[in-house]
Amino acid sequence: MSIWMILAYIFLIVFGAWLLYKTFRTGDRRFIYLAVGFYVVFPILITLDLPTSISPEAEQLYDAVDTLPDSSVVMLTFDYYPSTLAETEPMSRAALHHLFRKDCRVVTMTTIPLGGPSIAERVTREVADEYDKVYGIDYVNLGYKANYVAVLKGMGTSIKKIYPTDNSGTPVSEIPMMEDIRNYDDIDFIFVVADNAIVDIWMAIVNAQYDIQVGTGVTAVMAPKFFAYIGSGQMTGMLGGMKGAAEYEALEKQAGTASKGMGAQSLVHLFIIVSVMVGNIIFFFERKPGDKK
Amino acid sequence: MRTTVPVIIAFLSGFAMILLFFISPEHSKIGTVELEPEVLSWVTIVGGFTLLLGVVSILRVNYVAVQRKKEGWIYNLATLVSIFAMAIPAILPESWSPLLGTGTGSIYDWLFNNLDAPMMSTMFAMLAFYIASAAFRAFRARNAEATLLLITAALVMLWRVPMGEMLLSGIHESIPEKINTYIMNGANLAVQRGILIGAALGAAAMSLRIMLGIERTYMGK
The missing domain is CATH 3.40.50 (Rossmann fold)
Structure with a gap:
């Protein structure tokens, strides 16, 4: 993996983490939209070479x-x-x-x-x-x-x-x-x-x-x-x-276009999973004893 | 009369389709007429008329809204203009001009490829934003069932993309295969089979109700 790809991945993680932090801080869902938009557009600009396993x-x-x-x-x-x-x-x-x-x-x-x-x-x-x-x-x-x-x-x-x-x-x-x-x-x-x-x-x-x-x-x-x-x-x-x-x-x-789309789909899926996990961790720690919601 | 005739037509049509299912096409001839292709042609013709009915209905609803200047009538006008812009060049024969008809290079083809398809794709793509936002707010491990759903959803989402599959394989190389075997071809398959069988039985029961005239909502009753 080239140095540029490593930098690209670091940028993806840091920017995603910042957007997630802003979402939780402000409760503004537009940061989620921005993150999804970013993760869809990024792999179009920088191709992420991902191996496709066959089902x-x-x-x-x-x-x-x-x-x-x-x-x-x-x-x-x-x-x-x-x-x-x-x-x-x-x-x-x-x-x-x-x-x-x-x-x-x-x-x-x-x-x-x-x-x-x-x-x-x-x-x-x-x-x-x-x-x-x-x-x-x-x-x-x-x-x-x-x-x-x-x-x-x-x-x-x-x-x-x-x-x-x-x-x-x-x-x-x-x-x-x-x-x-x-x-x-x-x-x-x-x-x-x-x-x-x-x-x-x-x-x-x-x-x-x-x-x-x-x-x-x-x-x-x-x-x-x-x-x-x-x-x-x-x-x-x-x-x-x-x-x-x-x-x-x-x-x-x-x-073709499906192979190219795998980068965007991978990043968006990972972002959603991470955001759900982080949301649940916060939910778990903020939950008061006896709170059933 | 207004109820009896449609019920008789529905019964005869349904009965003919059931009967033809059990008889081979060679044995379903009345004189020189092969019954099965004949009945199916009629079904296709009636299907064509339902499309026409839909177009007439949408034209009438939107025309009335524009005529009465109802709130948002400009959108109704846009619908009417769009219908005619697509339909008129498509209906006119291609022999008059290569711009007419529905072939490659026609007005209809251009409108479809450059306006209709991108707009529909855009509308559908917008779902990604809402799903992402809804998932992160709704997926909460409130109880054991919700936690199970959350874990399963996360595993399947990871399994369906190359990057997630690499991560899962990094933990243990057999995990993606196990998800396919135990979740998709195991729990999922069993549930889907149940739904499919249930839906098929429901469809059969509903068909019988329509044929026997018990279910009459299609007549507006």
Whole structure:
């Protein structure tokens, strides 16, 4: 570690401690806000090189995709709102790097009307261009259709019936890649990236009724719920939050925004834990005998 | 009549979906019509109409507020302008101009990527400040249960970030793995399974109530 990094870490600790001291002295929560802002911005200015360990769930998902035969058909969903882009977009990007590197054919879709099709269009095209992939041959964006339960169930019988046209209005029957993709029978893996309860529907309808492998990338607050599906063997791997995205980036050796975000997330988490601990120590010593509050 | 007809429609729709679950699509044909895709197409169409209903409702509420100059009517006006600014260029056909439609480079696409997405991300990012402030004020070891919650939360928060994981490994290298095994795949998994099963049973009971006409709140009753 260089002398500058040691100085940077000392500065981080001293400034954080000062802000915490000011918070407790004044009771002004704005010092907490300032500290959070500082710990988010600092790692953008000075990169903190942190090793990312890989969780068993992320490894399971990566291995499942990696063992697919080349040119397999994979459905990648963009089931998230713009508000969670920081966590979910890096997952989609890392997944697309992996899939295009393996020459998989990618079908993208979304169950989110607000921005889902636009995000899918932008992210897929940007990554596809890096691998010289052609729309309609290597990937297709089906876009959005209302009523997700009917959409997910209906694709089990006929994708063309549910999506007569792709996101830009081209009839699906005219898209070369979709000629031999009729329903879930022709899809080898489904990679769901989501920030809402749609994951339950993918598991209950698509995985349970059509016996197709489903792996997921979800936001950090959602991840604990889906350990139940991992434990039962229904879900084939999971990425939890920005850390999960960073794990997939590390496995794919494509350091992206999630890996860069680990510095900020580490510092903010540590600050919150330290502030809670210090608050509890003060609470413990200031508590009067018999005080139950 | 106003109650009976919706109840009959709800019952038949629900019954058809349950029936189709147990019959393979090949065996659910009536003449040349495959019943399952047909029913699902109808569900999608009805879903589209609910979106339309939402748009009409928001337009009406905001228009009335602007017309009557209610307090904060300027925000209602901003909502109306935003709806039309996004919707009109998106609805008009792309064949007229590359700026129309929803494709890359269109007005809709530009507004979404440069206004909508950053604003929504900013709103969500603001939560970090409030969560930090709330955590430090609310997480108090008042009793044994609160202390257990506090310790578990601290361990999971540390485990979920590289720096915290390094700290935990520094104490003992097996700690991160043990958190994954005993907290996330142990206590957490058991509780989540209970919640999932409970929610599924609740959903099934509620569906049955709607189908049988016992639950009628969706009709405004």
